[in-house]
Amino acid sequence: MHDATIAQLAEALRTGKVSAVELAEHFLARIERFGGDLNAFITVTPESARAQAERADARLAAGDSTPLTGIPIAHKDIFCTRGVRTSCGSRMLDNFISPYNAAAVERLEAAGAVMLGKTNMDEFAMGSSNENSHYGPVRNPWDRDTVPGGSSGGSAAAVAARLVPGATGTDTGGSIRQPAALCGITGIKPTYGRVSRWGMVAFASSLDQAGTLARTAEDAALMLKVMAGPDPRDSTALPDPVPDYIAGLAKPIGSMTIGVVDDFFDDGLDSDNAQRVRDALAVMERLGATLKSIRLENIGLSVPAYYVVAPAEASSNLSRFDGVRFGHRAEGAGDLTELYMRTRGEGFGAEVKRRILTGTYVLSAGYFDAYYLQAQKVRQLISEDFARAFREVDVIAGPTTPTPAFPLGQKVDDPVEMYLNDIYTIGAPLAGLPALSMPCGLVRGLPVGLQLVGPHLSEGRLLRAAHGFQRETDWHTLAPPGI
Amino acid sequence: MEWEAVIGLEIHTQLATASKIFSGSSTRYGAPPNSQASLVDLGYPGVLPVLNAEAVHMAIRFGLATGCTVARRSVFARKNYFYPDLPKGYQISQYELPIVYGGHLDIVMEDGRVKTIGITRAHLEEDAGKSLHEDFQGLSGIDLNRAGTPLLEIVSEPGLRSAGEAGNYMRAIHTLVRYLGISDGNMQEGSFRCDANVSIRPMGESELGTRTEIKNLNSFRFVEKAIQVEIERQTDVLEDGGSVVQETRLYDADRNETRAMRGKEEANDYRYFPDPDLLPVVVGEALIERLQADLPELPAAKRVRFAEQYGLTAYDADVLTANPESADYFEAAVNASRSASPKTVANWFQGELTAILKREGVDVADTRVDAATLATLLDRIADGILSGRMGKDVLEALWNGEGSVDGIIEARGLRQISDAGAIEALVDRAIEGFPEQVAQYRSGRTKVIGFLVGQVMKSSRGKANPRQVNEMLRRKLAG
Numbered sequence: 001m002h003d004a005t006i007a008q009l010a011e012a013l014r015t016g017k018v019s020a021v022e023l024a025e026h027f028l029a030r031i032e033r034f035g036g037d038l039n040a041f042i043t044v045t046p047e048s049a050r051a052q053a054e055r056a057d058a059r060l061a062a063g064d065s066t067p068l069t070g071i072p073i074a075h076k077d078i079f080c081t082r083g084v085r086t087s088c089g090s091r092m093l094d095n096f097i098s099p100y101n102a103a104a105v106e107r108l109e110a111a112g113a114v115m116l117g118k119t120n121m122d123e124f125a126m127g128s129s130n131e132n133s134h135y136g137p138v139r140n141p142w143d144r145d146t147v148p149g150g151s152s153g154g155s156a157a158a159v160a161a162r163l164v165p166g167a168t169g170t171d172t173g174g175s176i177r178q179p180a181a182l183c184g185i186t187g188i189k190p191t192y193g194r195v196s197r198w199g200m201v202a203f204a205s206s207l208d209q210a211g212t213l214a215r216t217a218e219d220a221a222l223m224l225k226v227m228a229g230p231d232p233r234d235s236t237a238l239p240d241p242v243p244d245y246i247a248g249l250a251k252p253i254g255s256m257t258i259g260v261v262d263d264f265f266d267d268g269l270d271s272d273n274a275q276r277v278r279d280a281l282a283v284m285e286r287l288g289a290t291l292k293s294i295r296l297e298n299i300g301l302s303v304p305a306y307y308v309v310a311p312a313e314a315s316s317n318l319s320r321f322d323g324v325r326f327g328h329r330a331e332g333a334g335d336l337t338e339l340y341m342r343t344r345g346e347g348f349g350a351e352v353k354r355r356i357l358t359g360t361y362v363l364s365a366g367y368f369d370a371y372y373l374q375a376q377k378v379r380q381l382i383s384e385d386f387a388r389a390f391r392e393v394d395v396i397a398g399p400t401t402p403t404p405a406f407p408l409g410q411k412v413d414d415p416v417e418m419y420l421n422d423i424y425t426i427g428a429p430l431a432g433l434p435a436l437s438m439p440c441g442l443v444r445g446l447p448v449g450l451q452l453v454g455p456h457l458s459e460g461r462l463l464r465a466a467h468g469f470q471r472e473t474d475w476h477t478l479a480p481p482g483i
Numbered sequence: 484m485e486w487e488a489v490i491g492l493e494i495h496t497q498l499a500t501a502s503k504i505f506s507g508s509s510t511r512y513g514a515p516p517n518s519q520a521s522l523v524d525l526g527y528p529g530v531l532p533v534l535n536a537e538a539v540h541m542a543i544r545f546g547l548a549t550g551c552t553v554a555r556r557s558v559f560a561r562k563n564y565f566y567p568d569l570p571k572g573y574q575i576s577q578y579e580l581p582i583v584y585g586g587h588l589d590i591v592m593e594d595g596r597v598k599t600i601g602i603t604r605a606h607l608e609e610d611a612g613k614s615l616h617e618d619f620q621g622l623s624g625i626d627l628n629r630a631g632t633p634l635l636e637i638v639s640e641p642g643l644r645s646a647g648e649a650g651n652y653m654r655a656i657h658t659l660v661r662y663l664g665i666s667d668g669n670m671q672e673g674s675f676r677c678d679a680n681v682s683i684r685p686m687g688e689s690e691l692g693t694r695t696e697i698k699n700l701n702s703f704r705f706v707e708k709a710i711q712v713e714i715e716r717q718t719d720v721l722e723d724g725g726s727v728v729q730e731t732r733l734y735d736a737d738r739n740e741t742r743a744m745r746g747k748e749e750a751n752d753y754r755y756f757p758d759p760d761l762l763p764v765v766v767g768e769a770l771i772e773r774l775q776a777d778l779p780e781l782p783a784a785k786r787v788r789f790a791e792q793y794g795l796t797a798y799d800a801d802v803l804t805a806n807p808e809s810a811d812y813f814e815a816a817v818n819a820s821r822s823a824s825p826k827t828v829a830n831w832f833q834g835e836l837t838a839i840l841k842r843e844g845v846d847v848a849d850t851r852v853d854a855a856t857l858a859t860l861l862d863r864i865a866d867g868i869l870s871g872r873m874g875k876d877v878l879e880a881l882w883n884g885e886g887s888v889d890g891i892i893e894a895r896g897l898r899q900i901s902d903a904g905a906i907e908a909l910v911d912r913a914i915e916g917f918p919e920q921v922a923q924y925r926s927g928r929t930k931v932i933g934f935l936v937g938q939v940m941k942s943s944r945g946k947a948n949p950r951q952v953n954e955m956l957r958r959k960l961a962g
Contacts, residue, residue, distance in 0.1 A: 079529075096528065320572050368754075
């Protein structure tokens with residue numbers, strides 16, 4: 001049952017082969033069995049899951065269901081969930097019970113999806129290995145001594161280990177795509193503003209975007225269709241209506257032109273990983289696509305630009321965690337300054353502090369122009385590079401990560417090395433573009449991903465390309481050993 | 484040495500929107516602490532601001548009324564600093580690109596001349612909450628009802644040269660925002676307050692001196708007094724050979740002095756950057772045209788029109804137009820009156836009615852004698868039915884809710900005696916009763932007529948028409 005996709009489970013629910021309650025119990029049992037080992041969940045919510053599953057069964061019986069009614073899912077613990085702890089992977093919010101639901105949570109709940117729990121993540125979504133969690137690192141189901149990627153590492157590991165068929169994630173610099181690649185699943189980061197940010201704890205507001213982690217492009221499409229859409233509570237949410245992604249999947253890849261950035265296949269890319277990506281591109285060609293070599297002139301500057309803009313915004317976004325109204329509050333502070341210093345000193349982990357300091361620095365008088373403004377200019381240039389490329393190609397394809405999953409602990413002491421893991425994923429969010437990662441093979445027994453980037457609001461096209469690829473290949477069906 | 488003061492004001496006026504600038508919470512004043520603080524106002528994790536369009540319209544109205552340029556694109560920025568009553572750790576404000584800029588406003592100076600004061604800019608921002616330092620056994624309480632209330636910060640050029648000018652400018656802005664209906668201007672509730680930048684320089688010098696900023700002045704009188712004592716303080720410092728330190732100061736009204744603010748204000752770096760949660764505010768031509776067309780008659784235009792149309796003195800026109808309620812009341816009373824002159828209406832409004840309003844502590848808007856009723860009262864006086872003296876009694880009775888003008892006249896038997904025969908009988912009786920005074924009058928001491936008029940009025944119990952009494956007495960004594 002747990003090997004089935006969301007689409008297959010939906011069919012089984014619709015035809016009464018299985019009930020939502022049975023599904024919930026089955027996956028809750030799997031979380032019980034593998035959850036502790038993988039550390040994929042911060043909070044499991046069996047009681048509310050059972051109640052939601054019962055309601056889903058009633059809807060199914062009444063013929064008032066959607067394709068997601070009764071489907072078990074998990075939410076990254078960055079999404080506010082009413083009455084449930086929303087920790088953001090931080091000691092700062094360890095005691096925070098959200099009084100409201102995020103827009104994405106609300107929409108999935110309205111569609112009848114059943115939340116089984118909240119998944120582990122890098123603290124405040126800052127990290128590429130899930131080692132920056134207050135709740136300990138998540139382990140990669142393919143090899144428990146390696147990282148699952150981050151920051152949506154808990155969601156990726158949970159989906160890969162078949163603890164849930166689908167989960168939500170957020171992506172600021174690669175936080176959906178990189179863990180999807182390292183865990184061998186399909187993850188999509190939509191266009192900036194496609195999914196409302198209401199109720200998503202903010203990391204870098206101009207980059208943050210919610211998306212989905214699932215095993216197939218079809219499942220990702222089913223979830224995204226529900227999550228996406230305008231929201232008056234988020235001024236940056238796009239007003240455009242949401243197309244029927246599922247209906248679009250059937251169309252063939254046909255005459256798609258796929259851009260390939262040659263510069264990505266340099267020394268920084270593991271040679272086996274490069275080969276898997278080339279093989280995948282060959283499949284695309286076989287399906288009728290034309291490959292075209294392109295250049296993104298300024299893409300090499302994306303990592304430094306990102307590590308100025310994102311920390312700048314984060315330093316301001318995280319100011320609200322001051323111990324005054326919610327979250328962690330240091331005991332016995334003598335005065336206000338001490339309350340701030342001790343609360344934040346105790347509540348935040350090392351990486352979060354590093355980024356707050358970096359962000360505060362780049363926004364400071366005398367440095368603002370040289371760092372923040374300069375990074376914004378670079379960001380503009382990168383956007384223009386993409387825009388130019390998309391006048392010639394329909395999508396850009398390449399590796400999601402430079403290597404497969406790396407060992408736990410390997411890069412924790414070297415932030416720059418860690419940041420370079422996002423080298424292929426950071427461009428798309430800087431330009432606000434949709435991007436997807438899907439499994440395209442194994443390197444030394446570990447999965448690697450093929451990334452597709454498209455122009456503004458081209459989610460349908462990316463999902464169609466991925467779906468076409470997944471009909472030809474079976475990399476997305478591989479399960480981690482022992483699962 | 485003779486010194487010249489250079490003063491600029493930053494006026495914070497609370498906009499009269501029903502809800503806050505970035506959330507749906509009510510802006511009503513005086514609610515129990517934190518009862519009007521939503522998750523957005525509390526800065527909860529994951530919440531987002533959504534701009535209140537009404538606040539933008541109000542800011543544009545102000546800009547149009549002061550000849551500002553309306554920015555086709557303006558941007559909200561974050562001003563970052565930590566304080567318990569600032570829930571997000573930053574204030575959303577406009578920084579580099581304000582909504583309106585480059586305007587001006589005319590003020591009337593002490594000597595009656597008109598001076599044009601430049602308005603650098605006006606920008607939108609959210610207010611912070613309040614820290615309450617009493618009633619918490621040594622701890623502090625936070626009330627976030629005010630957090631997120633829309634403010635328009637109006638920044639003047641340093642074109643003011645005295646405390647009096649600054650006060651007049653602040654009054655003129657106050658009058659204007661009340662006319663535009665964009666603020667209730669209530670100073671007790673903090674809806675209208677200002678910071679004053681003050682420096683002095685030797686008369687004739689063009690370079691600016693070092694300025695200080697006096698924070699949080701919430702009355703016209705305090706603005707004038709604070710600036711005056713600050714000018715005097717800076718003069719003393721410079722004349723003693725010292726130098727003025729650029730700093731933020733607070734005005735202590737009890738001691739009538741300014742004092743340097745300690746601690747938190749020193750060398751703040753607010754790390755402004757554009758708020759990524761909000762889109763730039765784009766204003767189209769059509770909106771500007773619509774708001775321009777909807778502008779009411781502005782105070783300066785109304786002042787001129789009142790003087791011309793109603794034959795009022797500049798002073799009367801100025802007083803009557805100081806707020807829209809007074810102007811509307813006056814004009815409604817003039818229009819409703821059949822026979823009273825505008826000057827008479829102005830005198831009664833500014834005199835008798837204003838005295839009652841002041842005594843009762845009531846605003847014109849809440850008057851218990853409406854314009855039509857006052858007009859009826861003044862008609863009865865103009866028609867000779869009531870004397871002025873009686874009119875005042877009737878006004879009091881009206882205020883006390885004793886009925887209509889005519890009802891009160893009937894009930895109190897106040898109808899003035901204007902019947903020539905009846906008055907003649909009273910006059911004759913007085914001439915008979917006071918031969919001594921009659922003789923004095925006839926011998927040339929005509930001032931004594933006042934005594935005789937008084938006797939007639941007394942015997943009529945105040946009801947005789949005094950003008951008629953006076954005329955008849957003179958005629959009879961002469962004859």
